[in-house]
Amino acid sequence: MSKLFTYEHDEMRRNIRRFVQEDLDPHAEEWDAQGKAPLREIFRKAGELGLLGINKPAEYGGLDLDFSFVVVAAEELGRSHAGGIPFAIGAHLSAIPALAAHGSDELKQEFLAPAISGEAVACIGVSEPQAGSDVSAIKTAAQRQGGDWVINGSKMWITSSTQGNWISLLANTSTENGPYHNKSLIVVPLDAPGVSIGAPLHKLGMHCSDTAPVFFDNVRVPVRHMIGEEGAGFRYQMEQFQHERLWGCLRTLAGLDEVLRLTAEYTSERKTFGKAILDNQVVYHRLADFHAQVEALRALAYQTVEAMIADQDVTTLASMAKYLAGKLALELPSACAQYFGGQGYMWENRVTRLMRDLRIVAVGGGANEVMLEVIAKQKGLVKKRRSQN
Template sequence: MSNASIYDTPEYESLRDQLGRFIAKEVEPHAAAWEESGFVPREVLKRMGAAGLFGLMYEEKYGGADSDAMTNLVFAEALSQSTFAGFIITVLVHTDMASPHLHHAGNAAQKDKYLKKVIAGELITAVGITEPGAGSDVAGIRTTAKRDPGSGSGAGSDDWVLNGTKMFITNGVHADLYFVAAKTGPGKRDISMFIVEKGTPGFTVGRALKKTGWLSSDTAELIFDNVRIPAWNLLGEEGRGFYSVMKNFQTERIALGAMAVGHCQQALKLTLDYVRQRQAFGGPLWDQQVIRQRVAMLDAKTRAARAFMYHCAWRVTQGHDIVQDVSMLKALTGELVNEVVQTCQQFHGGMGFIRETAIERLWRDARVLAIGGGATEVMLEEVAKRY
């Protein structure tokens, strides 16, 4: 299956090749062990940082590449050629979901302190938004941050005190730096973002969560019990965190769309290889018309979704409002990947249900892509209310 397009420039192909070599050497031979341990080793992430892969959209003075959203999408899609989604999401949370909060809203002092180390992979990041009672409904969070008057040093430098619980936080156990959303006022959207370092007194990992898929990504419950942080740790403007989260959701959802498309491509490749060699009813399964036609239709849908995904990224580079487009993309790809992977698993027969096969792992890992980062139903509502 050829997916050549106008987006396959020499620069993009070079980035894809670089990531392909990294995945072949550093990920695929070892990631089964990471599935058992439940996390990606830090030294692997540091090697990605050293290779310049963690700061494609960030400023050169911090070690970034000053690239655009198209380049970042190429990165996310190429990364998603791995069949180990736990590794993929560990990286994408760091590059596309957590650290963008620092890049977009951080002041010069905050970037000077953290961003170079984030890009180098010396500090791994996580973002704390989801709670036990608030997922896609960001305005429903209950974690609070309250000023403690007179507690800071200097005028207007009151400490903040955080209390609450976050849930389903990817990189939650092993991250070094957390960007945490908390209510700072009485209004539903009076939310601010804060920088919280690992080891801050009162901040603990409640438990590591066991998941159906994404086994090599660590996912945790985070507890904030009277966590005192200085005023300096406020990220961006007070009370504007809700809008910061909404802005960063667009980057996150394009990355998740890329992850879904990558899974579709890998599932189809695995299935073509399998049905061409698997003998049944006097010949290879590929001789069965129903299988050939179903694979062809799934490939067509995947190529269409990929083209729309690149269209969304291109619109970002042009400065357009992309909320409706990206919501469509997230809903479309989250459902499509489950259709593609489940059908491909079906064509593998009994082998598709055996643990440790790539298609079975893709089947488990794909399910959450219709839930995480904005459930399909929420995304469709975002689309509909913009007509």
């Protein structure tokens, strides 16, 4: 047990586990088959449990706790068989840090408070058809006309957008100042005239999380919808990414633990050539090696959380944790599925499902290669250019 946790964390862990077992897991197959879950209903329950504002101010309905309690939520939700739900909650929680840290009180009352209570589903609006890894290259633009921003452009791969209430949109608000100082974050209600949502994308995994493109055609929002300072959007979004990356890592750890447990169970029962598959040294060494890597990753994730609680810059640590989570998510479930033989090629097998679901962490919120770029820059291995997602 990490020194991060107290009996209060245990109490929260039990409540979330009950929520997962009673309100999420029984519907996992049905929601996956539908390609989406009733997010508004789920978010209202999550909001009642306080899960959507754990480290947010009480003034806006949050619990005012530190990030160690967010760890508990990511770990427990990450155990859910409805993997798209912790994924969608992670996106929601990663869309609100900039608003909470830099938004005006009026904006927070209007958009943060309902996101914390679960009345509103929030989306992250960064990636575009032509710009994912290189955030500085986005094209969506907001032009000031009188008291409004007028927004044109499109966003790609937007989690929960078919059911979302608002999006934290990164847009170019100037044609000057270069690509790192010409962007702002703007809160855009998804029912604003001119916003349209494209057809849901057919994904490899995380099926009960809906993902779709979002289009903006002369969408008007009041200037006061801008979060914090004009031109600071790129910086705010980079800060926000640290939360997304940590959540992704912690959620993934729960899935990796489960894959290892299921593989040990299966291979200890299944016999070939007169002995359990697990009794082959090559097999148990591989699983032992994965256990060591998973525990090392957990220790790194907890170290990152401690640094975040101490208000330190966690860019390097969070990028390392996200990178290693992505690497393990690609390797571990695939290697373990092999030990299931033909069963490891079956769609319904929990391990093959985790193999599909977990690998998103190697791409979403910054691909593995982009994490390596960030780490290399932070370590002075290459020239620093603040250009990547």
